[in-house]
Amino acid sequence: MADDSPVPYSTTLFVRDTCLCLHAQRAARALARRFDRALKPVGLTNGQFSLMMSLNRPEPPGLGSVAALLAMDRTTLTAALKPLERREWVSSTPDPDDRRSRRLSLTEAGRRVLAEALPIWSAEHTALEAERPDLDFSVIRDGLTALS
Secondary structure, three states: OOOOOOOOHHHHHHHHHHOHHHHHHHHHHHHHHHHHHHHHHHOOOHHHHHHHHHHOOOOOOEHHHHHHHOOOOHHHHHHHHHHHHHOOOEEEEEEOOEEEEEEEEEOHHHHHHHHHHHHHHHHHHHHHHHHOOOOOHHHHHHHHHHHO
16 A cells, blocks of 8 residues: 555654654653542542642632643633532632632632542652652653743
């Protein structure tokens, strides 16, 4: 069978082997699955854990600052908040300084779930790093932070 594609297969292999975006996405999916499994006993996904952790602040943050921290658009963040609000782990209230904006906070139940999830998250990180002593995770984190 002749390859009459305008993009040769060798280019496909090159992109597969060198594309930073592809490798970051694959690693993110593998890590997400791993942490989803670990956090399942407390009823959280890794994304929900990160979202709830981003709300764990002395003062309730605005939607925009949380979206920026998590590199999410506001619409996606709003959708991600809905199941947490339904479970009464997160509350959203109007910003007293700007009634058009909302402030987000963990409820008491949300703080309890987050406290329950934290040792699981920590143990999973410790296990991951122990499984891969050949990797310098601080260098990986620094590189990913620089790219984000």
